Amino acid sequence: MELIASVKERLGVTLDGMDILRESLQVLAADCDRQLGRVVDSTAATTAVAFQANPCKPLFFGPGNSLYGLLHTPLQNGPGRELQPLPVLMCPPLGQEYARCYFLLKTLADTLSREGITVLRFDYFGTGDSLGDCRQATLERWRADVAAACEELKAHCQSQRVRVIGIRTGATLALTGLDSASVAQWVLWDPVVDGALHYRELSRMHREKIRHLRVIRNWKRPRRIAGAEELVGATYSKTTLAELRACSLIDVADPDKGGESEHRNKPLRNADILISERDNPQFERLAGAVEVQHLDVHCGWYESFNFNKTIIDKKISQQLVDTLMAFVP
């Protein structure tokens, strides 16, 4: 967006977001020249650029080969980086939050593989390209998916331990679903701290969407689904939502509050926790319990969603890469 605004201000030329993300600078420059009425050097615009595709390998794995994953392996003839011993498991968010950061997670995985790190990304059961329907899944199933992905990565890399990047609900699922002995480093980006608050916010967003669409829908509300509830484009079972509401990272972080929690010994206190915004009350609660790093980037997780709201800020991916690269096993 900054680039679009800057080019518009300086040159008076409008570039399209789709082009910015998918065209090369060479093609964009030629487009600017065309819009400014300048002669375009056609030979420059059509010069082929040698490119080596990143060997990101898709696979189905896990129970009944039901999980879709992408393994980013370091390039054999990479830019002279040493192969890093500990691979990275990426645990994505759920629903609209995954769509918001999909591009960023893919580019992050590419960056890490160029740094010599093997990365596994995957979709939980009933989400993305994995098998099943979201409403068939439970939090327990998704925790098992995280564990299956961890085993898949360990087996592929012949490594005893992995590093975990957990984002939003993915952070919560990883913390409560993985055996800490398998994890050498935890990096959590905006973890869902309070499941009940998270559910309320998603419900609010969904109600807002219904209100927003009432004009084209002739005031008809979408049909209710027996035993399930829709939240911004994903349908969850009532059981899953009850489990989600009961999740609390505060309890995990605080040994006094977590006395009854089965996850009290999980290593939240040793995790690198990256928080995008300072003024979010949910994260303030977490900041009081454990040490966090502030990114000072606006992600707008609970703001109205459409598929153009992609998080593209490099500050986030750079901070995640720096945190992983700074780790000494």
Place this chain on the structure above:
Amino acid sequence: MNEFACQFGEQNHLNGVFTRPGEFTPAKPVVVLVTAGFTPKSGPFRLYTLLARTIAGMGLAALRFDLGGIGNSEQIDVSTPLKVRTRCDINAALDYLQGQYGCEQFILCGLCSGAEDSFRYAESDVRVKGVALIDPHAYITKGWHLKRVFSRYFLNRIINKLVRSLGVSPLVTAASNDNKNQAGSGGDLIDYQYMEHAESSRILCALIERGTRLHYLYTGGAIDTFNHKGQFRKMFPGIDFKGLVTLSHIPHIEHTQVFEQDRREVIDTLSDWLSSCFQAELAAG
């Protein structure tokens, strides 16, 4: 139904998921789903995943894949303009299905930019026997202006404004009003420019001439350019559709359907079109 992860194209730069029915026959056409805008191959709110599985339930195979630079596919030869690369990517998908499985007939389907990419590609490849377009190009006509004034939608907007002015149920909350000027998520990233009328008319004529079956599906999300069924004929005056072009208008659903019942309506509409227009092919094998 079985799903397979696949890679194809130059240096395997494209990623896809091939959904096959229990009994797969290469003689039947394969539906190829082309990514919409910046959304990965599972589609907005998993529309493509669910569509592919429904199609497989009907007995046809479906491939959903990411165009280069979208989802998990890599951009290759980035000095080539986007339209040319897109054409090469779709061609690579069809070549892969033909080379790997012996499939020779294809039906392309896409939403928004995916619809137009499919339509544009179909012109150059005789293997494409059908194209389903969800919210593609539309052009304002006199009828559109009339319908805009004398419609339930117009009345709804007035009622809605009244409701808002009374403060009964504010549509926009503080949380949803600050989507612009964000450092991280930004405002709307994509302001997609639809195909010019001259180009769409030319391609439409060429496809009809070749006997390609086309289905246009417009949602309520297209209301700024398309608001009633009769408009379609007026958009392309002088073109004989020869019974090959069909149309659905679902004005009460949005462009990317957030509600499950809306996604189901889109899927059912496209399934109906496939089963009515490709009856012989479905029965083949």
